[in-house]
Amino acid sequence: xxxxxxxxxxxxxxxxxxxxxxxxxxxxxxxxxxxxxxxxxxxxxxxxxxxxxxxxxxxxxxxxxxxxxxxxxxxxxxxxxxxxxxxxxxxxxxxxxxxxxxxxxxxxxxxxxxxxxxxxxxxxxxxxxxxxxxxxxxxxxxxxxxxxxxxxxxxxxxxxxxxxxxxxxxxxxxxxxxxxxxxxxxxxxxxxxxxxxxxxxxxxxxxxxxxxxxxxxxxxxxxxxxxxxxxxxxxxxxxxxxxxxxxxxxxxxxxxxxxxxxxxxxxxxxxxxxxxxxxxxxxxxxxxxxxxxxxxxxxxxxxxxxxxxxxxxxx
Amino acid sequence: xxxxxxxxxxxxxxxxxxxxxxxxxxxxxxxxxxxxxxxxxxxxxxxxxxxxxxxxxxxxxxxxxxxxxxx
Numbered sequence: 001x002x003x004x005x006x007x008x009x010x011x012x013x014x015x016x017x018x019x020x021x022x023x024x025x026x027x028x029x030x031x032x033x034x035x036x037x038x039x040x041x042x043x044x045x046x047x048x049x050x051x052x053x054x055x056x057x058x059x060x061x062x063x064x065x066x067x068x069x070x071x072x073x074x075x076x077x078x079x080x081x082x083x084x085x086x087x088x089x090x091x092x093x094x095x096x097x098x099x100x101x102x103x104x105x106x107x108x109x110x111x112x113x114x115x116x117x118x119x120x121x122x123x124x125x126x127x128x129x130x131x132x133x134x135x136x137x138x139x140x141x142x143x144x145x146x147x148x149x150x151x152x153x154x155x156x157x158x159x160x161x162x163x164x165x166x167x168x169x170x171x172x173x174x175x176x177x178x179x180x181x182x183x184x185x186x187x188x189x190x191x192x193x194x195x196x197x198x199x200x201x202x203x204x205x206x207x208x209x210x211x212x213x214x215x216x217x218x219x220x221x222x223x224x225x226x227x228x229x230x231x232x233x234x235x236x237x238x239x240x241x242x243x244x245x246x247x248x249x250x251x252x253x254x255x256x257x258x259x260x261x262x263x264x265x266x267x268x269x270x271x272x273x274x275x276x277x278x279x280x281x282x283x284x285x286x287x288x289x290x291x292x293x294x295x296x297x298x299x300x301x302x303x304x305x306x307x308x309x310x311x312x313x314x315x
Numbered sequence: 316x317x318x319x320x321x322x323x324x325x326x327x328x329x330x331x332x333x334x335x336x337x338x339x340x341x342x343x344x345x346x347x348x349x350x351x352x353x354x355x356x357x358x359x360x361x362x363x364x365x366x367x368x369x370x371x372x373x374x375x376x377x378x379x380x381x382x383x384x385x386x
Contacts, residue, residue, distance in 0.1 A: 156331040232334075
């Protein structure tokens with residue numbers, strides 16, 4: 001691989017997105033994300049897929065500029081109006097984000113998939129990676145967890161309309177405002193919560209570092225009914241892989257049930273930002289998030305000096 | 316007796332198939348055959364949450380779970 005000094009964030013220390021410096025004042029953020037349908041309604045799915053793709057730019061503290069559609073569509077079995085609605089959902093979210101659609105690519109595929117390749121911009125000295133947290137930082141989470149369990153419960157015919165509406169409105173919500181507010185608050189580190197689940201992505205913040213982390217389960221916002229779905233075993237396929245991948249990094253100091261661990265490792269779609277912010281700024285940031293309608297945001301833990309490279313999970 | 320053969324399936328399908336089978340009967344037994352340990356745990360969770368009595372037998376790589384539903 002060419003060792004390019006302008007590559008500021010790349011594969012070596014995988015972050016939410018790649019960042020490449022164009023000049024001393026400007027770097028581009030590049031990311032791509034596409035998913036299979038998580039809800040039945042095509043317009044809602046389009047919005048979710050776009051919010052999910054844009055989120056990686058917001059997690060770096062950047063501003064999305066342009067985007068390209070990535071479409072896999074079963075043209076023989078599905079009506080083209082479904083695709084039109086999906087793309088309309090994506091378009092509306094891009095508009096809300098202030099980003100411009102510049103093109104895209106579609107192929108015929110048995111399984112529908114949609115997402116976007118997004119390019120954003122940022123000042124090279126203002127990049128927020130998942131690595132920059134400091135001892136004494138508080139951890140804020142901006143959306144509830146449990147989208148994977150709710151989605152499985154929907155498939156199983158257990159979750160009702162109300163659950164669907166709650167997770168849909170969360171998954172379609174952009175992380176734009178949360179990102180802007182964390183920048184104002186002087187956040188040290190950030191990542192967005194997606195497929196690896198809350199503890200999976202939190203692990204990435206302290207992995208191979210001199211930092212430890214504490215997470216308090218009772219402070220974590222969780223969608224209604226998710227605990228019941230976990231107790232019924234309605235667990236998505238990715239959860240166990242997430243647990244196996246990161247279990248070495250987790251220390252439990254109190255009795256945390258297996259069902260709760262399945263919530264903490266539940267793969268999320270278009271999840272919230274996990275933000276490490278200086279302790280003295282945390283309460284003000286939290287109030288600010290609530291004032292801007294990000295009502296579920298909560299302080300869920302903090303960065304400690306010990307245990308290095310590990311997470312303490314307590315009740 | 317209803318049998319749910321969930322061998323070769325991974326989460327969440329075994330749980331969803333078991334749930335559908337339990338809902339299709341008023342009372343009685345269903346046998347779930349499963350070869351994935353995580354899926355087995357989740358089917359047991361479902362059975363407990365539904366108030367079933369559970370007995371389990373291991374045959375080779377597969378778990379045979381007998382779930383008894385009473386009114």
